[in-house]
Amino acid sequence: xxxxxxxxxxxxxxxxxxxxxxxxxxxxxxxxxxxxxxxxxxxxxxxxxxxxxxxxxxxxxxxxxxxxxxxxxxxxxxxxxxxxxxxxxxxxxxxxxxxxxxxxxxxxxxxxxx
Numbered sequence: 001x002x003x004x005x006x007x008x009x010x011x012x013x014x015x016x017x018x019x020x021x022x023x024x025x026x027x028x029x030x031x032x033x034x035x036x037x038x039x040x041x042x043x044x045x046x047x048x049x050x051x052x053x054x055x056x057x058x059x060x061x062x063x064x065x066x067x068x069x070x071x072x073x074x075x076x077x078x079x080x081x082x083x084x085x086x087x088x089x090x091x092x093x094x095x096x097x098x099x100x101x102x103x104x105x106x107x108x109x110x111x112x113x114x
Contacts, residue, residue, distance in 0.1 A: 040070055040081045040084075041084070042072035042074065042075060042077055042079070043077070043079055043084040043085075044072065044075050044077040044079075045072060045074050045075040045077070047072055047073070047074035047075065049072065049073040049074050050070050050071065050072050050073065050081070051070065051071060051073060052064070052068070052069070052070055052071075052081060053069040053070065053071050053078065056069065058091055058094070058095055059091070059094055059095075059098075063091070063094050063098075066090075066094065067080060067087050067090045067091070067094065068080050068081040068082045069081070069087055
C-alpha cells in the first residue's frame with residue numbers, strides 16, 4: 001500500500017524539456033522626485049508650480065522680497081522659498097520692527113516740531 005502522506009512529501013516533477021517559470025522579482029522602487037537645482041518645491045504638496053510673491057498687505061513690496069515669500073500655485077500654501085519653512089515668525093518680526101521704526105519716526109517728528 002502506498003502511504004498518502006508520502007506522496008505529498010515528494011517534490012513534483014516536470015515533464016522532460018519543460019522549463020520552470022522564472023521567479024517573480026519585486027518591482028523596482030519608484031524613483032524619488034528630485035527637484036531641479038534652484039527650483040522651489042512646495043513643502044505642503046510637493047508641487048513645483050510655485051511663484052515668488054511680489055506684494056503683500058503685511059510687507060508691501062519689501063517684506064516679501066526680504067523673506068523670499070513664495071506661493072504654491074497648486075495648493076495655495078505660502079512659505080519661505082529659500083528654506084521651505086513657514087514665514088509666520090519672519091512676518092511677525094518684520095511687522096514689529098517696521099511698527100517700532102514708524103513709531104520712532106512719529107515721535108522724532110513730534111519732538112522736533114514741538
